[in-house]
Amino acid sequence: MMKxxxxxxxFLLIFTxxxxxxxxxxxxxxxxxxxxxFDVVYELKGANSTRFVRPDFEPFRVIGQQSYTGGGMTVxxxxxxxxxxxxxxxxxxxxxxxxxxxxxxxxAKVLVDNKWLESNSLSIKVTQAxxxxxxxxxxxxxxxxxxxxxxxxxxxxxxxxxxAEVNKSNVYLGEPVILNYYIYTRVDVRQYGINKTPSFKGFxxxxxxxxxxxxxxxxxxxxxxxxxxxxxxxxxxxxQETGTLKVDPLEVEAIIVRPVARRDPxxxxxxxxxxxxxxxxxxxxxxxxxxxPEKITLKSNPIxxxxxxxxxxxxxxxxxxxxxxxxxxxxxxxxxxxxxxIVYNLLISGKGNLPLINPPQLQLPDNFQVFDPEIKDAFTxxxxxxSGTRTFKYIINPLNAGSYTIPPIEFSFFSVTDGxxxxxxxxEFNIQVFDPGNANKNSxxxxxxxxxxxxxxxxxxxxxxxxxxxxxxxFAILLFIIPLLLIILVSIFYRKRLKILADFxxxxxxxxxxxxxxxxxxxxxxxxxxxxxxxxxxxLSALWQFISDKYVIPLSKLNIDSAKEIMKEHxxxxxxxxxxxxxxxxxxxxxxxxxNSSVDxxxxxxxxxxxxxxxx
Amino acid sequence: MKKIILTILLIFFCxxxxxxxxxxxxxxxxxxxxxxxxxxxxxxxxLWESLINKGYITDDLYYNMGNASYRxxxxxxxxxxxxxxxxxxxxxxxxxxxxxxxxxxGYAKLLPxxxxxxxxxxxxxxxxxYNILFWVTWSVFVLLSLFIFLFAFKKNSNRAHLFWLIVxxxxxxIYFFSSFIYQNININNSKNAIVAxxxxxxxxxxxxxxxxxxxxxxxxxxxxIESIGNWQxxxxxxxxxxxxxxxxxxxxxxxxxxxx
Numbered sequence: 001m002m003k004x005x006x007x008x009x010x011f012l013l014i015f016t017x018x019x020x021x022x023x024x025x026x027x028x029x030x031x032x033x034x035x036x037x038f039d040v041v042y043e044l045k046g047a048n049s050t051r052f053v054r055p056d057f058e059p060f061r062v063i064g065q066q067s068y069t070g071g072g073m074t075v076x077x078x079x080x081x082x083x084x085x086x087x088x089x090x091x092x093x094x095x096x097x098x099x100x101x102x103x104x105x106x107x108a109k110v111l112v113d114n115k116w117l118e119s120n121s122l123s124i125k126v127t128q129a130x131x132x133x134x135x136x137x138x139x140x141x142x143x144x145x146x147x148x149x150x151x152x153x154x155x156x157x158x159x160x161x162x163x164a165e166v167n168k169s170n171v172y173l174g175e176p177v178i179l180n181y182y183i184y185t186r187v188d189v190r191q192y193g194i195n196k197t198p199s200f201k202g203f204x205x206x207x208x209x210x211x212x213x214x215x216x217x218x219x220x221x222x223x224x225x226x227x228x229x230x231x232x233x234x235x236x237x238x239x240q241e242t243g244t245l246k247v248d249p250l251e252v253e254a255i256i257v258r259p260v261a262r263r264d265p266x267x268x269x270x271x272x273x274x275x276x277x278x279x280x281x282x283x284x285x286x287x288x289x290x291x292x293p294e295k296i297t298l299k300s301n302p303i304x305x306x307x308x309x310x311x312x313x314x315x316x317x318x319x320x321x322x323x324x325x326x327x328x329x330x331x332x333x334x335x336x337x338x339x340x341x342i343v344y345n346l347l348i349s350g351k352g353n354l355p356l357i358n359p360p361q362l363q364l365p366d367n368f369q370v371f372d373p374e375i376k377d378a379f380t381x382x383x384x385x386x387s388g389t390r391t392f393k394y395i396i397n398p399l400n401a402g403s404y405t406i407p408p409i410e411f412s413f414f415s416v417t418d419g420x421x422x423x424x425x426x427x428e429f430n431i432q433v434f435d436p437g438n439a440n441k442n443s444x445x446x447x448x449x450x451x452x453x454x455x456x457x458x459x460x461x462x463x464x465x466x467x468x469x470x471x472x473x474x475f476a477i478l479l480f481i482i483p484l485l486l487i488i489l490v491s492i493f494y495r496k497r498l499k500i501l502a503d504f505x506x507x508x509x510x511x512x513x514x515x516x517x518x519x520x521x522x523x524x525x526x527x528x529x530x531x532x533x534x535x536x537x538x539x540l541s542a543l544w545q546f547i548s549d550k551y552v553i554p555l556s557k558l559n560i561d562s563a564k565e566i567m568k569e570h571x572x573x574x575x576x577x578x579x580x581x582x583x584x585x586x587x588x589x590x591x592x593x594x595x596n597s598s599v600d601x602x603x604x605x606x607x608x609x610x611x612x613x614x615x616x
Numbered sequence: 617m618k619k620i621i622l623t624i625l626l627i628f629f630c631x632x633x634x635x636x637x638x639x640x641x642x643x644x645x646x647x648x649x650x651x652x653x654x655x656x657x658x659x660x661x662x663l664w665e666s667l668i669n670k671g672y673i674t675d676d677l678y679y680n681m682g683n684a685s686y687r688x689x690x691x692x693x694x695x696x697x698x699x700x701x702x703x704x705x706x707x708x709x710x711x712x713x714x715x716x717x718x719x720x721x722g723y724a725k726l727l728p729x730x731x732x733x734x735x736x737x738x739x740x741x742x743x744x745x746y747n748i749l750f751w752v753t754w755s756v757f758v759l760l761s762l763f764i765f766l767f768a769f770k771k772n773s774n775r776a777h778l779f780w781l782i783v784x785x786x787x788x789x790i791y792f793f794s795s796f797i798y799q800n801i802n803i804n805n806s807k808n809a810i811v812a813x814x815x816x817x818x819x820x821x822x823x824x825x826x827x828x829x830x831x832x833x834x835x836x837x838x839x840x841i842e843s844i845g846n847w848q849x850x851x852x853x854x855x856x857x858x859x860x861x862x863x864x865x866x867x868x869x870x871x872x873x874x875x876x
Contacts, residue, residue, distance in 0.1 A: 452717050454686050456683070463667065463672045469671050480757055487765045491765055
């Protein structure tokens with residue numbers, strides 16, 4: 001029954017192709033398992049249509065829809081080849097059966113020259129499960145016997161080939177080149193494995209694709225032939241040498257599946273007995289291609305890359321970086337004790353040959369020990385190369401306490417887009433290192449001892465005579481003896497003078513008595529003559545003279561008051577002084593007053609005599 | 617009497633005036649300071665040395681010369697100068713600091729400081745710096761003589777006050793005088809010396825053919841016990857005795873660092 005339908009369909013095909021304008025519906029499968037998608041192709045030959053009315057595909061579900069216009073092309077869709085020799089228009093629907101049973105797809109309509117053309121209807125059997133049975137091979141077998149046999153006997157170069165492509169072939173030293181390997185195929189590739197990887201001499205390579213993931217496939221048409229293109233390898237190449245560098249071909253071993261012989265529809269049992277393991281119960285019912293896995297080796301085309309040297313005038317800080325970068329630096333800690341470390345992170349981010357960047361030199365004062373930096377990478381690989389960050393972690397070990405400045409790090413790179421070197425700088429950092437012995441890490445006012453040095457000189461403004469050492473001992477001794485001698489001399493002189501003075505007074509005192517008695521004698525004479533005035537004068541002069549001599553006081557300075565003072569000074573009894581002075585006053589009164597001679601002169605004489613005698 | 621005091625004061629005054637008016641020394645000092653500032657330590661050293669040769673003996677001069685020696689790299693001479701500066705005035709903290717620094721750095725090794733009563737007596741007797749001590753003693757002496765004179769001859773003045781003045785000034789005079797004698801011995805007859813040569817053998821007897829019993833490094837302070845010819849018997853900071861030649865030592869008793 002099924003075969004009959006197929007034959008009918010085949011004859012129908014031949015019939016329709018005889019018309020100048022034909023509109024046919026076709027499908028590769030007469031029977032499909034449920035949930036297995038298949039394509040239905042509506043083809044309009046020899047005419048152009050502006051409108052296409054699609055049929056009702058119930059109970060199939062449309063999951064894809066495509067249309068093509070073109071002439072004499074070979075279209076490959078999911079490894080199914082659609083050959084046609086003339087100008088044609090195609091509408092392809094991918095259908096998914098949803099129910100079991102045999103269904104008929106009603107014809108579609110196209111509008112050609114204001115005439116509606118109708119295609120044939122298709123009958124599809126949807127089975128429970130299993131592999132779809134093709135009906136296309138039937139047509140091929142009867143139609144193009146010689147052509148297909150030729151295809152099977154030898155594999156054309158353009159059926160499957162390996163192609164290497166680079167994004168650029170003229171680069172600067174260090175500028176990445178993206179090398180992609182593609183398998184172009186029109187046959188089913190079951191498996192492939194890289195046989196021989198090129199050495200990439202003169203390059204530093206980085207694989208951009210993960211080998212574990214499946215190759216990304218696209219479709220591409222070359223010379224009218226449609227290929228499935230699989231990107232099997234993507235490699236970033238960083239040239240390390242200048243000149244023309246060659247990339248050796250890549251060798252890939254692939255297992256492909258392609259038709260080897262045509263199954264005779266009536267030779268099922270032969271086949272069954274010949275290849276019992278390949279027995280397919282469904283294929284028995286439909287004639288189809290016999291496929292067989294085949295191992296082939298593919299070789300890619302060699303590639304040449306011209307590497308130009310970088311222009312002259314690279315800065316000193318240039319460390320092989322080519323690309324576009326930014327740098328930033330940070331300190332994990334800006335203060336530490338001696339014996340601890342300061343961690344300095346230098347982050348270079350951007351796009352370019354990041355894995356090849358050498359650590360920039362950290363310029364530090366002498367008091368530091370810097371270890372080779374630890375490198376941490378965070379790269380993202382894409383088809384355009386490597387981008388991301390590379391972190392250099394410098395461990396700085398201070399050897400002395402103090403406050404220091406980490407100077408900025410210069411980082412230079414060659415910018416391919418600008419074609420020149422660019423230098424960027426990080427920030428400057430201040431760090432503090434504390435001596436664990438004498439400082440508290442968290443105190444701001446900590447004084448850290450850096451280096452010991454002697455104190456500064458004492459400015460001497462002047463030197464006085466007292467700063468002079470007396471070298472001469474004799475002079476020193478003289479300095480002591482001179483004042484001593486001086487004082488002794490003075491004292492001797494003083495003592496002598498005192499002695500003389502003492503002698504003088506003694507004499508005077510001795511004389512005083514004598515003198516007084518002499519004067520008293522004169523007074524006595526006047527008393528006898530009863531000359532009272534003369535008598536009193538003589539008496540007073542005797543008394544005054546006596547006081548003057550006795551107390552060593554000049555007569556001119558002597559009066560009642562001074563006499564009182566000097567006698568007091570000499571510790572004379574006050575009553576006696578008063579008595580004497582009262583007597584003197586009385587005598588003066590009689591001496592200078594107008595006289596009356598009724599005065600007892602002898603009484604005065606006696607008293608005066610007593611005074612003088614007493615005082616001796 | 618007043619005239620005597622006045623004349624003494626006048627002499628003092630004239631002395632002070634004349635010392636301040638000494639422009640030559642002032643110029644020398646300024647020159648030395650600027651030379652030191654300009655890192656010309658040798659010139660500064662020579663200028664200060666000339667002042668010391670003129671008889672100006674002050675701790676600051678010695679201290680500055682010590683600094684100049686240190687800067688010139690002559691550590692043992694620097695130690696000698698600092699030591700001398702401290703002997704002249706124990707209040708020279710700069711010299712003390714620098715000497716401590718040298719000790720801490722290991723350049724200098726000093727004899728142990730006296731302890732107990734000796735230290736106490738030493739403290740008291742060095743309380744007044746040497747360069748002013750002479751004049752202090754002298755003036756106290758003059759005052760004391762005056763008081764005694766007054767006490768002896770001014771019978772009518774206040775004798776009780778005078779008596780106490782005499783007593784106090786006599787005590788002070790005795791103190792100053794003994795202090796002066798003590799410091800004079802310490803400074804001008806010091807037995808200590810600084811080893812000046814890099815490393816010297818300490819011999820068991822005063823001839824270089826005898827057994828070397830120790831090696832003494834530069835900057836060690838030693839005490840000279842006795843001398844025979846140009847050999848000195850010394851006591852090292854670690855209480856070892858031995859003989860060493862004079863030319864290895866800088867004696868503290870001289871005004872300038874010299875071996876003999």
